[in-house]
Structures are given as structure tokens and as C-alpha cells.
Amino acid sequence: MKKFRQWWSWQDQEHGAWLQSMAAQGWHLRAVNWLDxxxxxxxxxxxxxxxxDLHVNNFEPQYRRLLEDAGWEYVAAHGGWHCWRQPIVNRRVPEIFSDPADRLRRYRRLLIPCLALVVAQLLLLGQWADWGRAPLALSVLNWVSxxxxxxxxxxxxxxxxxIAALKAA
Known part of the structure; x- marks a missing residue:
């Protein structure tokens, strides 16, 4: 079966819950393509x-071995994200990042590229500030940006x- 599903980095828990519910119905993830x-x-x-978990450039074999030794099975990759699964035993849902400090570091690591992209887009918009006299192609690019x-x-x-919710917990 194939399903289309988009998600954002802050929706990782909800996305995992969706995949968990699919497995409970007997549908087990095998692959994800670039079209989601x-x-x-x-x-x-x-x-x-x-x-x-996100590892865009360097998915080290040691990291993979570490997770596999902890009982995680590698399932699929999608745009730098890597999917892992593990059976739930005695209603204990396993976590890759079980320590709150680790989860906090993970979300901070995800936040950095978002902020960099916001700054880059603001700089581009500043370069193209004269929207009224811009050619159509540049106007479209402004709106996309x-x-x-x-x-x-x-x-x-x-x-x-x-991040704030993790700090408060």
C-alpha cells in the first residue's frame, strides 16, 4: 500500500504515532520517496x-551500530531523516532520545537551519526590495522567497x- 503524508520536524512524535497505528493495523513501513x-x-x-532522526551529511556506521545494538531496526531514509523502529514491550514505548537533555539538543539542532533560512530569505527580500518595478520572473521569485x-x-x-515545553518539564 502507498500513502502520501507530509510532516514537519516538530511533528516527529505525531508522525511516529501515525506509523505506530499503521503497524497496529498490520501495515509496516518499507520505504519513503522524495515525494513523501x-x-x-x-x-x-x-x-x-x-x-x-536527522543526519543530513554524515550518517556514521558507528551511530547505526549503536542504535542497532540498542534494538532498533533501520527502516528507511527520507531527505536526511532516518527512520528506525523497535517493538513495544509491556506498553513501554522505546525512545532513541530518552533523556530530556538529548531531546532538547536535538530540537535545538533542528532549529538552527530554520533560523538560518529565515535570515537568508530576509536578506534576499532586502535585495529585491523594489517589487513594483521588478520583472515578472523576479516578482514570482520574491513571492516564492x-x-x-x-x-x-x-x-x-x-x-x-x-524546546520551551521540554525546558518546563
């Missing part, structure tokens, strides 16, 4: 925890909320 189309394979219903900047700003805001 998820491929599931039919199997026995199972209680499985799914977790995603504005949209990308707005999405990055919203992402940064949501990640900031996750």
Missing part, C-alpha cells in the same frame, strides 16, 4: 515504535515551542 509517498507492506499487526521564509519562520516558532 510511504510504501507499506502487509504483515501481522504489531505494536511498533517508529522514530526519526517570502513563502519559504514564512514556512521557515513558522517551523522555527514550532520548534521553539517544543
Amino acid at each position: 509517498i510511504y510504501t507499506f507492506e502487509r504483515g501481522a499487526p504489531a505494536e511498533m515504535a517508529y522514530r526519526w 517570502l513563502g519559504v521564509g514564512a514556512m521557515a519562520a513558522y517551523s522555527a516558532l514550532q520548534l521553539g515551542r517544543r
